[in-house]
Amino acid sequence: MVRYLVLYATPEDPDAFERHYCESxxxxxxxxxxxxxxxxxHSPTPGRGEPYFWVSSLEWDxxxxxxxxxxxxxxxxxxxxxxxxxKPDMLRSMIFEFEEVIH
Known part of the structure; x- marks a missing residue:
């Protein structure tokens, strides 16, 4: 499997971010x-020291x-x-291949 992981920093308007993410x-x-x-x-307490507000994980074969x-x-x-x-500097992403050990 291959996983694409996207980590978003806390946006200026967390409610608008979440609305756009979920609806669009x-x-x-x-x-x-x-x-x-x-x-x-997502973090239940954005902006309180957590490095990321939102995390997305997508997987392909x-x-x-x-x-x-x-x-x-x-x-x-x-x-x-x-x-x-x-903004581009407010997110980090990575792609990695992995083996599943426990299913």
Missing amino acids: HIPLIKVLPGLRRFAFG DMAALKAAFASPEGEAAARDVENLT
Whole structure:
């Protein structure tokens, strides 16, 4: 499996961020080709020392599937929408392959 992890710093307006993420960004993510699993979470106390406000985790079968998803029109739309959520310096992302040990 391949996981794409996105970590968002606390935005200026957490309520607006959450509203846009849930109403606009999630529908874009849910249609990414080959997406196997998607989850997100957020800090219950934003801005109180936690390094990140919001975390998203997306999984595909392999690196080729992830690359194909983000090269698709759906992937391009999701990537463009990130600009509506936050500034580039307010997020961190990483991609990694992993083995599942306990299922």
